[in-house]
Structure formats: C-alpha cells, structure tokens
Amino acid sequence: DGGITQSPKYLFRKEGQNVTLSCEQNLNHDAMYWYRQDPGQGLRLIYYSQIVNDFQKGDIAEGYSVSREKKESFPLTVTSAQKNPTAFYLCASSIEGRRAQYFGPGTRLLVL
Amino acid sequence: GQQLNQSPQSMFIQEGEDVSMNCTSSSIFNTWLWYKQDPGEGPVLLIALYKAGELTSNGRLTAQFGITRKDSFLNISASIPSDVGIYFCAGREAGGTSYGKLTFGQGTILTVHP
Numbered sequence: 001d002g003g004i005t006q007s008p009k010y011l012f013r014k015e016g017q018n019v020t021l022s023c024e025q026n027l028n029h030d031a032m033y034w035y036r037q038d039p040g041q042g043l044r045l046i047y048y049s050q051i052v053n054d055f056q057k058g059d060i061a062e063g064y065s066v067s068r069e070k071k072e073s074f075p076l077t078v079t080s081a082q083k084n085p086t087a088f089y090l091c092a093s094s095i096e097g098r099r100a101q102y103f104g105p106g107t108r109l110l111v112l
Numbered sequence: 113g114q115q116l117n118q119s120p121q122s123m124f125i126q127e128g129e130d131v132s133m134n135c136t137s138s139s140i141f142n143t144w145l146w147y148k149q150d151p152g153e154g155p156v157l158l159i160a161l162y163k164a165g166e167l168t169s170n171g172r173l174t175a176q177f178g179i180t181r182k183d184s185f186l187n188i189s190a191s192i193p194s195d196v197g198i199y200f201c202a203g204r205e206a207g208g209t210s211y212g213k214l215t216f217g218q219g220t221i222l223t224v225h226p
Contacts, residue, residue, distance in 0.1 A: 006154075031212075042200070042216040058213075090154055097212035098204065100145050103154035 002027045004104035006091050011109045013078065013085060021076045021107045023091030031097050032074035036060060037088040037106075046089075049074055050097055078109060086111050118201055118217030126225050131188040133220045135201035143204035144184035145214070146175050150197045158199075159186070181206065191224050198222070 004025045013019045025032065034046040045058030049068040063082025068074050074093075078085045088108050092101040118135045125131060135144070143162055147155035159168050161177035161184060168175055172189045184203070188195055200219040204212050 004154075042218055043202075043214075045213065088152075094212070098143070099212075100143075100157055100160040101202075101214065102157055103147075106152070106154045108152070 004091060004093055004102060006089075006104040006107050008107060009105070011107055012112050013109060014112050016080045018077055018079050019109065021078070021089055021091075021109070023074045023076065023104060024072055025074075025091075025093045025104075026072060027093055027095075027102065028071070029093035029095050029102075030071070031094045031101075032068065033092040033094075033101060034058075034064070034066065034074070034076045035090045035092065037090055043090065046076065085109055116201060116203060116215050116217040118220060120220055121218070122221040122223070124223045124225065125191055127191060127193060129191050131191055131195070131222060132185065133199060134183060134185045135203065135217045136183040137203055137205075137215070138182070140181040140206045141184075141203040142181070142206040143212070144175070144177050145202040146173075146184070146186045146199065147202065148197050148199050149219075155200070188222075191222075193224050193226055196222055196224050 007022045031050050033048045035043040044060050046064050047066045049055040052071050055066050055068050065077045090106050091104040094101045116135050145160050146158045149155040159170050159175040164181045165179045166177040175186045198219045201217040202214045
C-alpha cells in the first residue's frame, strides 16, 4: 500500500539533545513538507522540499534542520536551539507543489 | 498574513443529522482542501477542489469551491458516530509561490451523539 510513514510515534528529548524524526513516502511524490501542530493553533510550516537535494525554510524554521537526499525520505532534526520543541509533528507530501498534500500519522515529541 | 476563518468552531449534533461548515478567506484562492483529523493521528484528505464552482462528493461528504473563490463549504449528510473528529480546511492563495503554500483553518470540532 502506498502511503507516508513517520517514526517513531512518540519521541522524548532531553535538554540539549538533538533528535531526528523520520518521514518516508512511497507515493512517488516530488514535494514533501514538515508541519508543527500545537493545541489551539493551526498547522505551521517548518520546512518544505520540492525536489531532491533542495529544501526551503517555512514560517518557523528556527531550531530545525532537514535533508532531502532521496525522493522518498525527508527527515527532520529538532536541534537543541529549539527551545519549545514539545508538539505534534506532521510530515506531508504532494505529487507537486500545487496539488493536494497527504499527511503521515505524526510524531509526538516530548521534552524530559 | 493570510488567514482563514473557519466556522463553526464546534458542533454538537444527533446521529442522523446533516452538518455544514465553511471557510472564508480575505483573498482569492485557487485550491481548497478539506481534511479530517482524529486525536493523535495525522489529517486525512477528504476532498480536494481546484476550480471555482466545483462541487465534489466523497460518500456522505460534499464540498464546494465558492464562485467568489474566497470560500468553501463542507457538508456531511446523515451523520454517524464515526464522523466525530476535527475537520479543517486548507487553501492555496491564487498567484502565490510555486511551491503552493497552504493556509489552514483553525478547525471545526464535531461531536455526534448516538
């Protein structure tokens, strides 16, 4: 079955630690995105990539980094510079930038 | 920046009732998307609309792209308990960037009483 997978489902971060969230898709989509969802707020775009080896900052990129070495994969690293990392992180993909985005199941990041 | 006004914020209905919710924008959009999200899960795409006036159905769900291109509506007919969740709209501003940034509504929380 085609789809988007995110792992892990839950992730715990210690102070000063970098953590990486995985996002894989087998939909053959060119574009991939990372969003952050906080209670009472809409989805906010962290980073997006329209093509392999290229990515751009979204609205709230500070404290995050990404890579896009393969079409199928778009991992997100939450660095120690992100002072408020506790949130639900959603990965999405679309066949190209102007078509509908499909979301993965999400990763909930908690700070110890 | 662009904001979407989604209403109502919440709805409490009886099983079998029809539901209607809408989103409005302050500028013209060329795409409207409707998603449903269950607690702790990722949003699931329900309906995608790409043309003004377009009316699309997906089972008991029907959505329309407003002819003014500044609004969209989602209707659910004959609601059932599994319709419970958060529904939110997303839109793409006409003339925006090529990567197609989406703007999201704040969501409508739907509760269905058996």
